[in-house]
Amino acid sequence: MEFTIGGQLEVRITPADVGKRVSVRRTTERGSQGPKFTDTVGVLTSWDNGVLSVTTKSGDVVRIAESTLVAGKVVPAAPARRRGPAASFDELAPVCARAWQPVESEPLGDWRLRAAQGFTRRANSVLPLGDPGVPLDEALGRVRQWYGERDLPAYIQTATGAEGTQEQLCAELEQRGWRREVTAEVRIxxxxxxxxxxxxxxxxxxxxxxxxxxxxxxxxxxxxxxxxxxxxxxxxxxxxxxxxxxxxxxxxxxxxxxxxxxxxxxxxxxxxxxxxxxxxxxxxxxxxxxxxxxxxxxxxxxxxxxxxxxxxxxxxxxxxxxxxxxxxxxxxx
The missing domain is CATH 3.40.630.30 (Gcn5-related N-acetyltransferase (GNAT))
Structure with a gap:
């Protein structure tokens, strides 16, 4: 992971890069041999009050104090897979959804609310592929109401780790108190x-x-x-x-x-x-x-x-x- 220009570490990211994939290095402690560093790669999902949040491909959020940042840069999307079929998230996500079709569903902008009397979260959660067509807080209120009318918990299914996935939405949900209960891999x-x-x-x-x-x-x-x-x-x-x-x-x-x-x-x-x-x-x-x-x-x-x-x-x-x-x-x- 190369951060240097002319032998000097350099921070080349700003709050304007929120939403982009970044690679950052920060100090974690200082030992007898000098400072120790930790590198993080993921989507920069916020930069507020001197703290950066980076959502990794696993969906974990790493919070980094700006004062510990020693290097950072925007990096391209993860390289294409070296084995298996070529596939984009935009292609694969609807295919996965069609395999677990709900009993009832309703659109909310580009989102889809799905219910099946509680059988499998995949058929009882919101599939947020796109824009809900209203501000996020209003959309979340409608989600809670829709599932509440069916006596079901309100779930939203998100994705991380590929180009076009939803790290930003994950961060927004976490900031609003939504709890991540299950993480699974989609393998091809x-x-x-x-x-x-x-x-x-x-x-x-x-x-x-x-x-x-x-x-x-x-x-x-x-x-x-x-x-x-x-x-x-x-x-x-x-x-x-x-x-x-x-x-x-x-x-x-x-x-x-x-x-x-x-x-x-x-x-x-x-x-x-x-x-x-x-x-x-x-x-x-x-x-x-x-x-x-x-x-x-x-x-x-x-x-x-x-x-x-x-x-x-x-x-x-x-x-x-x-x-x-x-x-x-x-x-x-």
């Missing part, structure tokens, strides 16, 4: 290598619809009412996968869901019963679904995984999935 990969994996797909059953057995393994809800079924069945082209259990009438050993949307195939609800793990069933489910998506003309894959799910992240890493951006759910205070 080429689809063909997943379909080419050496997995035993003969045991995987594919269907256009789900059944009670599939639902018994999913268990992400209290009661599988019509709202749950509508969300799970929603999407441009939906496939369900299951691997039978070892005994007749038992819940499936593994399940999965795939939504094909143009060139994209989204993988979700990939779950394996605890007693069936380490048999390669998750890989088999994804391979079978990938082959079906390839038959429908898809060429790229995406999925969402929470940052604390280390086992799933390791599996997806081995399958070639790389982080594209992160998304967060902010809840109204």
């Amino acid at each position: 990969a080429a689809l063909a290598p997943i379909g080419d994996l050496d997995a035993d797909v003969s045991q995987v059953r594919l269907s256009r619809d789900l059944d009670e057995g599939w639902l018994s393994r999913y268990q992400r809800f209290d009661t599988p009412g019509p709202h749950v079924l509508k969300v799970l069945r929603g999407g441009p082209s939906v496939w369900f996968a299951s691997v039978p259990g070892d005994t007749e009438g038992a819940p499936p050993a593994a399940i999965g869901r795939c939504v094909v949307d143009g060139r994209w195939a989204g993988f979700m609800a990939v779950e394996v019963g605890p007693e069936y793990r380490r048999r390669g069933l998750a890989t088999a489910v994804m391979t079978a679904l990938a082959r079906k998506a390839l038959d429908e003309g898809a060429s790229a894959a995406w999925l969402q995984v929470e940052t604390d799910n280390e086992g799933a992240r390791a599996l997806y890493e081995r399958m070639g999935f790389a982080v594209h951006h992160r998304y967060h759910h902010f809840r109204s205070a």
Whole structure:
């Protein structure tokens, strides 16, 4: 990370650069060998009263006292990915949203308010892709009212870490007391290598619809009412996968869901019963679904995984999935 001009550290950012991606260096302490420095890269989201706020790609906000700043500059957007398909946030975000369609929705300018009686935050949160058409505080008031009328908590889903993501909105929400509850990664990969994996797909059953057995393994809800079924069945082209259990009438050993949307195939609800793990069933489910998506003309894959799910992240890493951006759910205070 180069900050010097003619051997001298230089601060080349000002409050006018709020909203731009920056790289800054600050002093953190002074030891026997001299000052120690820390570097931060992210979007400059505020510069007020002698304090800078930089939102990193993980969504964390780093606050830096102006008095500790020794160098800083505006930097270009993160370089294009070296593996996996090329994809912009503007393309990928709507694709991800269409895979978790709500029971009801309503526009607020370019924002979309979504509800599904509380089943999955992704279908019960605001998708803020663009301008709400009114000042932010007024928009947030309308959001609280809309979800309050449905006896639901008010959530807004934001994204960080890619060109065109919403670091500034994250900072604005945090300043207004909204709390970040969940952070997940959106990962992407080429689809063909997943379909080419050496997995035993003969045991995987594919269907256009789900059944009670599939639902018994999913268990992400209290009661599988019509709202749950509508969300799970929603999407441009939906496939369900299951691997039978070892005994007749038992819940499936593994399940999965795939939504094909143009060139994209989204993988979700990939779950394996605890007693069936380490048999390669998750890989088999994804391979079978990938082959079906390839038959429908898809060429790229995406999925969402929470940052604390280390086992799933390791599996997806081995399958070639790389982080594209992160998304967060902010809840109204």
